[in-house]
Amino acid sequence: MENKRLLFLQSFIGKHFTGSPSPFAHWLNGKVISVEEKAVQFEFEIRKEMTNPVGMLHGGVTAGMIDDCIGVNFMVLGLEKFYPTINLYIDYFNPVFENQTVIVTTKLEKLGKTIINIKAEVTNKNTSKIVAQASANLALSDFKIPS
Amino acid sequence: MENKRLLFLQSFIGKHFTGSPSPFAHWLNGKVISVEEKAVQFEFEIRKEMTNPVGMLHGGVTAGMIDDCIGVNFMVLGLEKFYPTINLYIDYFNPVFENQTVIVTTKLEKLGKTIINIKAEVTNKNTSKIVAQASANLALSDFKIPS
Amino acid sequence: MENKRLLFLQSFIGKHFTGSPSPFAHWLNGKVISVEEKAVQFEFEIRKEMTNPVGMLHGGVTAGMIDDCIGVNFMVLGLEKFYPTINLYIDYFNPVFENQTVIVTTKLEKLGKTIINIKAEVTNKNTSKIVAQASANLALSDFKIPS
Amino acid sequence: MENKRLLFLQSFIGKHFTGSPSPFAHWLNGKVISVEEKAVQFEFEIRKEMTNPVGMLHGGVTAGMIDDCIGVNFMVLGLEKFYPTINLYIDYFNPVFENQTVIVTTKLEKLGKTIINIKAEVTNKNTSKIVAQASANLALSDFKIPS
Numbered sequence: 001m002e003n004k005r006l007l008f009l010q011s012f013i014g015k016h017f018t019g020s021p022s023p024f025a026h027w028l029n030g031k032v033i034s035v036e037e038k039a040v041q042f043e044f045e046i047r048k049e050m051t052n053p054v055g056m057l058h059g060g061v062t063a064g065m066i067d068d069c070i071g072v073n074f075m076v077l078g079l080e081k082f083y084p085t086i087n088l089y090i091d092y093f094n095p096v097f098e099n100q101t102v103i104v105t106t107k108l109e110k111l112g113k114t115i116i117n118i119k120a121e122v123t124n125k126n127t128s129k130i131v132a133q134a135s136a137n138l139a140l141s142d143f144k145i146p147s
Numbered sequence: 148m149e150n151k152r153l154l155f156l157q158s159f160i161g162k163h164f165t166g167s168p169s170p171f172a173h174w175l176n177g178k179v180i181s182v183e184e185k186a187v188q189f190e191f192e193i194r195k196e197m198t199n200p201v202g203m204l205h206g207g208v209t210a211g212m213i214d215d216c217i218g219v220n221f222m223v224l225g226l227e228k229f230y231p232t233i234n235l236y237i238d239y240f241n242p243v244f245e246n247q248t249v250i251v252t253t254k255l256e257k258l259g260k261t262i263i264n265i266k267a268e269v270t271n272k273n274t275s276k277i278v279a280q281a282s283a284n285l286a287l288s289d290f291k292i293p294s
Numbered sequence: 295m296e297n298k299r300l301l302f303l304q305s306f307i308g309k310h311f312t313g314s315p316s317p318f319a320h321w322l323n324g325k326v327i328s329v330e331e332k333a334v335q336f337e338f339e340i341r342k343e344m345t346n347p348v349g350m351l352h353g354g355v356t357a358g359m360i361d362d363c364i365g366v367n368f369m370v371l372g373l374e375k376f377y378p379t380i381n382l383y384i385d386y387f388n389p390v391f392e393n394q395t396v397i398v399t400t401k402l403e404k405l406g407k408t409i410i411n412i413k414a415e416v417t418n419k420n421t422s423k424i425v426a427q428a429s430a431n432l433a434l435s436d437f438k439i440p441s
Numbered sequence: 442m443e444n445k446r447l448l449f450l451q452s453f454i455g456k457h458f459t460g461s462p463s464p465f466a467h468w469l470n471g472k473v474i475s476v477e478e479k480a481v482q483f484e485f486e487i488r489k490e491m492t493n494p495v496g497m498l499h500g501g502v503t504a505g506m507i508d509d510c511i512g513v514n515f516m517v518l519g520l521e522k523f524y525p526t527i528n529l530y531i532d533y534f535n536p537v538f539e540n541q542t543v544i545v546t547t548k549l550e551k552l553g554k555t556i557i558n559i560k561a562e563v564t565n566k567n568t569s570k571i572v573a574q575a576s577a578n579l580a581l582s583d584f585k586i587p588s
Binding site for chain 2: 020021022023024026027028048049050051052053054058059060061063064065066067068071075082084085086087088089090091092095143145
Binding site for chain 1: 532534571574578
């Protein structure tokens with residue numbers, strides 16, 4: 001069976017994901033770097049409104065980017081039912097400053113009948129330093145994803 | 148010693164925290180409900196740009212609200228040095244929809260020399276259901292908070 | 295319907311849970327303090343073989359006690375299917391020493407169709423200090439619990 | 442400077458770590474597979490007393506093995522001060538049965554002045570399946586490690 005959602009996302013490689021059905025994703029304004037079923041990669045530029053009082057990328061926005069990319073990776077699996085996030089764990093390692101760019105890479109770790117685990121890593125494109133690492137579990141719901 | 152940051156935040160009780168030094172906090176646009184050293188409470192209205200593809204509050208924005216309120220609770224402790232977040236753990240329980248309001252309540256659990264632990268709970272004001280619970284650890288840095 | 299597992303555990307209140315079907319629980323040798331469907335409380339005495347190189351309760355044993363009590367709390371819910379632990383998160387706060395006693399208290403936070411969340415708190419009975427706090431998610435499996 | 446603790450542990454490669462200063466480590470009875478400063482690998486055989494009521498490796502014992510190996514990896518860094526574990530996060534993927542063997546591999550992710558992050562992965566040697574993945578943060582204390 002053709003995976004339409006995967007093909008759709010792949011059509012945005014190298015571009016901002018303006019076709020996202022997620023309003024928050026538009027605010028994050030990520031650029032699609034690479035997409036396959038088991039891994040996706042996005043880039044995000046750090047705008048002033050994404051920073052904290054000391055001028056660094058706000059940890060809450062980092063969390064937002066991670067959760068959004070994990071959601072995209074889930075979507076390209078092509079499943080029929082929606083799997084909401086059950087829990088999200090993040091380790092923060094190094095700061096990022098305004099106007100720098102981060103790369104978020106996700107990786108499918110487990111694809112179970114009930115539970116999906118996806119990990120994420122965030123790196124600073126300008127310094128190559130690791131910014132954060134994360135793990136999320138998603139659980140099957142009754143909610144059908146509209147095609 | 149007078150805790151100026153606590154008094155400043157308390158001056159916003161019942162109002163949006165327009166005096167926040169955090170650009171991302173302005174985007175979240177939280178209203179201050181109550182503030183003391185060991186606990187703060189904010190309300191956030193869910194705007195369309197905070198939602199995911201299925202019309203619910205995006206888990207990444209929930210994380211952003213949690214991390215922001217934990218940061219505020221840290222700030223009102225009145226410490227001289229900055230404690231960046233080391234890790235953030237979130238359990239997601241129930242969805243929230245556009246135009247609903249969530250209440251984020253934080254609580255200082257541990258105030259150590261090196262490590263601070265703050266927990267958070269998010270509830271849906273419209274339904275009284277719990278939306279998420281979280282725990283974060285912050286660690287002492289050399290960075291002095293500008294007064 | 296009578297909850298046989300709850301009644302069985304309650305018959306051990308004030309005693310070591312020698313009737314546990316869990317071999318590891320026998321090694322932990324917990325004493326049942328209180329039991330209801332939504333919360334259980336156990337006490338554990340710290341033996342030398344539970345300590346780390348600096349004479350404190352080993353963080354891995356703390357994790358073992360937490361996971362075991364969460365498992366007991368799940369069992370007394372009286373469900374037919376087994377819910378394995380999907381993830382466990384622990385914050386460590388204060389040390390415990392050999393021959394001291396810890397109290398582990400669990401609390402059912404969410405009882406969903408697919409996901410159950412149970413939290414735990416560990417305190418030092420000798421000092422009343424908090425030792426650790428934890429959260430675990432359990433997910434429905436096909437495995438039927440033998441009656 | 443010679444890293445004595447690293448050399449000591451390396452002298453046990455291929456053998457059970459009978460020289461461990463940790464009483465709980467003796468109960469776990471791990472065999473040292475490989476050791477370097479940034480990664481250690483241990484094997485553990487699953488004995489009956491390590492199992493849960495349904496005959497699988499108890500999640501609490503898995504946590505114990507993970508925490509113990511993370512502690513060993515910390516020790517071979519050769520630092521003077523003790524860094525207690527601040528938090529431990531574990532995802533559980535697949536069960537392990539009595540008499541099977543698990544391999545625990547740790548990896549130093551961050552070596553900061555105040556915070557150390559070490560990750561761990563547990564695999565089932567008999568089936569090659571992943572059993573669990575984990576992340577822990579350790580924080581600097583005033584406690585000097587006895588030489």
